Amino acid sequence: MGLLSTVSLLLLAQATVPAASPRLEVPYKIFRLENGLTVIVHEDRSAPIVSVNTWYHVGSGREKLGRTGFAHLFEHLMFEGSRNVPEGAFDRWLEAVGGNNNGSTNTDRTNYWEDAPANALEVPLFLESDRMAYLLDNLTPETVDGQRDVVKNERRQSYENRPYGMAEIELSKAMFPPDHPYSWPTIGSMEDLSAASQEDVAEFFKKWYAPGNASVVIAGDVDAARVRELAVTWFAEVPARAAVEPIIPRPVALAEEKRLVMEDKVQLPRLYLQWPTPPYLAPADAALDALAGVLASGKNSRLYKKLVYDLQVAQDVSATQESAALASVFSIVVTARAGHTLEEIRGHVDAEIAALQREAPSSRELERFLNQHEASFYDRLERVGGFGGKADLLNNYFFHTGNPDYFEEDLARYRSLAPSDVRAVALRFLRPERVVLSVVPEGKRELAVPEVKR
Amino acid sequence: MTRTSRLLALRLLALAGTLTLSASAVWAGADRSRPPSPEPPRPLTLPAVTSHTLQNGLPVRMAPMREVPVVEVVLVIRAGAAADPLDRPGLASMVADMLDEGAGGSDALQLADAVDFLGADLSTGASWDATTIRLHVPVSRLGEALGLMADVAQRPAFGSADLERLRREALTGILQARDQPRRIAALALARAVFGKAHRYGLPLDGDAPSVASFQTSDLQRFHADYYHPENAGLVVAGDVDAATLLPLLERSFGAWPRGRGASTAMPAPRQLRERRVVLVDRPGAAQSVLRLGRVGPPRDTPNQVEIEVMNTLLGGSFTSRLNDNLREQHGYSYGAFSGFDYRRVAGAFQAASDVQTSVTADALREFVKELTRIRTRASAEEVERARNYLAYGYAQDFETTRQMAARLAEQWLYGLPEDTFSTFVPRALAVGGAQVEATARGIIDPGKLAIVIVGDRSKVEGGVAALGLGPIDVLTVDDLLGPAPRLDEPPGR
Numbered sequence: 001m002g003l004l005s006t007v008s009l010l011l012l013a014q015a016t017v018p019a020a021s022p023r024l025e026v027p028y029k030i031f032r033l034e035n036g037l038t039v040i041v042h043e044d045r046s047a048p049i050v051s052v053n054t055w056y057h058v059g060s061g062r063e064k065l066g067r068t069g070f071a072h073l074f075e076h077l078m079f080e081g082s083r084n085v086p087e088g089a090f091d092r093w094l095e096a097v098g099g100n101n102n103g104s105t106n107t108d109r110t111n112y113w114e115d116a117p118a119n120a121l122e123v124p125l126f127l128e129s130d131r132m133a134y135l136l137d138n139l140t141p142e143t144v145d146g147q148r149d150v151v152k153n154e155r156r157q158s159y160e161n162r163p164y165g166m167a168e169i170e171l172s173k174a175m176f177p178p179d180h181p182y183s184w185p186t187i188g189s190m191e192d193l194s195a196a197s198q199e200d201v202a203e204f205f206k207k208w209y210a211p212g213n214a215s216v217v218i219a220g221d222v223d224a225a226r227v228r229e230l231a232v233t234w235f236a237e238v239p240a241r242a243a244v245e246p247i248i249p250r251p252v253a254l255a256e257e258k259r260l261v262m263e264d265k266v267q268l269p270r271l272y273l274q275w276p277t278p279p280y281l282a283p284a285d286a287a288l289d290a291l292a293g294v295l296a297s298g299k300n301s302r303l304y305k306k307l308v309y310d311l312q313v314a315q316d317v318s319a320t321q322e323s324a325a326l327a328s329v330f331s332i333v334v335t336a337r338a339g340h341t342l343e344e345i346r347g348h349v350d351a352e353i354a355a356l357q358r359e360a361p362s363s364r365e366l367e368r369f370l371n372q373h374e375a376s377f378y379d380r381l382e383r384v385g386g387f388g389g390k391a392d393l394l395n396n397y398f399f400h401t402g403n404p405d406y407f408e409e410d411l412a413r414y415r416s417l418a419p420s421d422v423r424a425v426a427l428r429f430l431r432p433e434r435v436v437l438s439v440v441p442e443g444k445r446e447l448a449v450p451e452v453k454r
Numbered sequence: 455m456t457r458t459s460r461l462l463a464l465r466l467l468a469l470a471g472t473l474t475l476s477a478s479a480v481w482a483g484a485d486r487s488r489p490p491s492p493e494p495p496r497p498l499t500l501p502a503v504t505s506h507t508l509q510n511g512l513p514v515r516m517a518p519m520r521e522v523p524v525v526e527v528v529l530v531i532r533a534g535a536a537a538d539p540l541d542r543p544g545l546a547s548m549v550a551d552m553l554d555e556g557a558g559g560s561d562a563l564q565l566a567d568a569v570d571f572l573g574a575d576l577s578t579g580a581s582w583d584a585t586t587i588r589l590h591v592p593v594s595r596l597g598e599a600l601g602l603m604a605d606v607a608q609r610p611a612f613g614s615a616d617l618e619r620l621r622r623e624a625l626t627g628i629l630q631a632r633d634q635p636r637r638i639a640a641l642a643l644a645r646a647v648f649g650k651a652h653r654y655g656l657p658l659d660g661d662a663p664s665v666a667s668f669q670t671s672d673l674q675r676f677h678a679d680y681y682h683p684e685n686a687g688l689v690v691a692g693d694v695d696a697a698t699l700l701p702l703l704e705r706s707f708g709a710w711p712r713g714r715g716a717s718t719a720m721p722a723p724r725q726l727r728e729r730r731v732v733l734v735d736r737p738g739a740a741q742s743v744l745r746l747g748r749v750g751p752p753r754d755t756p757n758q759v760e761i762e763v764m765n766t767l768l769g770g771s772f773t774s775r776l777n778d779n780l781r782e783q784h785g786y787s788y789g790a791f792s793g794f795d796y797r798r799v800a801g802a803f804q805a806a807s808d809v810q811t812s813v814t815a816d817a818l819r820e821f822v823k824e825l826t827r828i829r830t831r832a833s834a835e836e837v838e839r840a841r842n843y844l845a846y847g848y849a850q851d852f853e854t855t856r857q858m859a860a861r862l863a864e865q866w867l868y869g870l871p872e873d874t875f876s877t878f879v880p881r882a883l884a885v886g887g888a889q890v891e892a893t894a895r896g897i898i899d900p901g902k903l904a905i906v907i908v909g910d911r912s913k914v915e916g917g918v919a920a921l922g923l924g925p926i927d928v929l930t931v932d933d934l935l936g937p938a939p940r941l942d943e944p945p946g947r
Contacts, residue, residue, distance in 0.1 A: 088773070095771055096838065097842060098846020099846075101772075117846045118496060123489055126486065146782070148785075149785025150782075156808075157741060160740040161739060163634060266633045267938065268626070300566055300567050309562075337622070364567075371572065375524075375573035382521070382522050382524070
């Protein structure tokens with residue numbers, strides 16, 4: 001494979017908005033190498049640190065049946081060495097210059113970051129490019145076995161040995177048909193983790209870890225022109241590979257209400273209500289976030305005030321629009337206090353939903369949510385690296401919209417909401433067709449929402 | 455936005471930007487034969503911290519940080535759980551939790567509405583040594599938010615109905631701790647290290663009998679004793695200068711009446727003199743939660759930097775010996791770590807991992823091996839990596855307003871020297887192998903150690919016994935936590 005020696009300029013973003021404007025802006029430069037890798041640079045000179053943040057546009061949503069959990073197992077293998085990086089050296093070499101790293105996998109993407117002192121920028125560039133180009137050269141069956149054990153322990157720690165930990169897995173199965181990739185959990189099943197082979201690793205790497213299916217953000221105390229040179233130095237030799245098929249949203253609908261009951265080693269019963277909703281950034285997505293806020297964010301939210309503050313029949317309540325690329329889920333979770341059944345809780349929750357379907361929330365309720373949400377945007381701009389720092393967000397927006405600096409547009413989705421929009425999505429999406437899961441203490445099925453609707 | 459239109463947008467951008475850069479003239483390929491050598495380190499320039507005093511004597515430390523239009527304000531009260539009356543463990547926490555349940559003439563809902571409407575985050579909480587009230591707010595709303603923060607600190611209502619509500623919440627939380635093997639393990643370890651007679655041996659937020667006993671008069675007395683300017687400090691980090699900030703602080707905190715100085719003396723815990731093994735039975739558990747600990751040094755220990763370098767090597771980083779051994783070499787666990795919790799009076803050391811049930815004894819053997827090996831000379835490469843990781847990663851601890859304010863609060867609370875932050879990097883870089891070894895010998899002793907296992911007794915007891923670590927004290931969850939509190943009566947009866 002010949003080494004590619006040019007970069008093509010995709011877009012040069014510059015500050016064009018007056019400083020007085022409250023517009024949120026994260027200036028960046030973007031270019032694409034000939035092998036298809038997109039590189040995004042953001043200068044922030046406020047601290048002598050740099051973050052190298054890489055997204056591969058593959059998550060558990062691209063897995064095959066029989067290999068659930070593979071995208072995440074693969075993420076673990078990315079830290080186990082590559083052609084020029086012996087096993088264990090990825091972390092040792094990075095720590096030796098004061099850097100740290102992590103990675104995560106969800107249904108849609110896998111991300112990796114290395115945060116380092118800015119003077120050591122080339123160390124993460126070397127490590128990240130070496131595994132992007134040459135991961136398979138250093139991979140052995142023993143490495144796969146070792147990380148398989150680690151991931152199985154991650155599953156035990158985060159799901160099996162955690163109260164209510166298995167609920168999420170049951171919910172996905174109930175919400176999505178078996179051939180929908182969101183029907184299985186990102187952590188995978190023990191059986192499939194056991195079945196994963198070194199051949200699977202090679203196939204997955206070649207198919208999904210192509211430079212054209214990745215984007216790298218380099219953010220922090222750097223000079224953009226110099227970063228461009230370094231990106232070419234380290235990443236241009238990564239071989240181009242075949243393009244991957246685009247992600248096509250695949251929303252689902254339920255034909256009827258599904259009621260499920262699970263027993264767990266818990267003291268208190270917990271109710272989960274879930275509805276299918278449109279994907280991340282789809283038109284209703286922001287209004288559903290606002291609905292979640294009006295329902296369960298803060299002491300004055302409808303559900304908290306009714307269930308926890310006034311009636312004191314619940315210990316906690318949450319509502320979330322769980323946004324994702326193929327389809328989203330709107331989720332309400334309530335833990336009942338001792339002496340209260342989930343049927344009682346369900347009645348209260350449904351009454352509050354019905355109230356929001358009858359009448360829009362007050363403008364103060366919506367504004368309270370919007371002000372909180374806007375403040376959370378400022379918070380995200382305080383940090384360059386890690387999960388959810390500026391580098392990660394630039395990659396998130398690039399992945400989902402093609403525009404890394406989508407901060408202002410994202411916020412505008414919320415600023416434009418009216419109370420009637422919140423009522424509208426409550427009516428349209430919080431329908432009788434939903435998943436109702438009761439998790440109850442062992443042997444106490446009488447605390448559940450009855451499986452046959454009364 | 456759908457994926458389809460996103461691709462379209464990309465294609466349009468590509469057409470618009472057809473400029474091609476030629477970088478071939480200077481490109482000579484990457485040298486992958488060794489990791490790249492870093493350039494010389496760049497100095498860590500911290501914001502210039504200034505000190506001020508309000509009319510009533512309340513000290514203020516502030517650090518301007520202008521990147522993002524937000525401000526973090528922390529009021530530190532020099533009284534936490536260590537100041538709880540002996541028969542009221544958890545009182546400091548309950549007082550902190552009650553501060554924002556109505557204050558300054560507003561009830562809990564009105565107060566929450568006002569705070570949320572400003573886009574502010576106002577939180578209260580107690581640690582062992584302090585109660586903190588934290589405000590994080592867009593700078594445009596700072597003045598209004600400070601007024602609410604001042605109400606919460608100075609004029610809490612401590613209403614009896616609100617206390618009953620939070621009491622039920624807290625008792626329910628204590629009930630739920632039984633579900634959580636990690637919380638069970640934390641309580642068992644504190645009990646084993648410090649004993650029932652020392653405050654540190656009981657949970658920071660109290661136990662069921664204590665929480666059930668609190669009266670509003672207890673809360674009022676604690677507040678009157680400790681919440682006043684002589685016993686408090688303010689720190690501020692964010693997008694504001696002193697000329698703007700100080701008048702706002704005077705208005706909200708400058709008229710806070712003075713009180714008496716308050717002392718919160720507490721006896722130092724005694725170090726363990728033997729090894730104790732506690733097994734808490736959780737039949738059917740998928741993993742064993744392992745915790746090993748002993749009494750640790752206080753925050754003002756003179757060799758804190760050396761301790762941190764030693765701990766980085768032992769269990770404070772991904773490549774540390776514990777994580778490398780238990781996770782990477784053996785695959786016993788998702789991770790293993792160690793750390794020090796420094797307090798005003800002594801502290802706590804612990805090493806921890808959650809391991810697969812079938813390898814419980816093997817994992818414990820490796821833990822004890824590592825806690826023994828840390829007392830011998832480490833390789834130069836390990837020591838250098840640990841000290842570089844700490845020293846060159848230090849800038850990341852000061853990036854956000856929350857981080858900066860937390861560091862300033864810690865410095866004020868423990869009376870740490872002015873140059874604590876500015877000298878950290880050179881001090882860490884000066885730590886060598888001999889100091890790491892001596893430091894470990896001074897504070898880690900695998901023979902005088904508490905070992906807690908929360909897991910399935912029927913599957914793990916035999917293997918643990920065969921390790922010969924000493925007699926095993928087997929407990930049920932009820933033995934450890936007492937019987938589950940009965941909470942199913944309706945509220946108010």
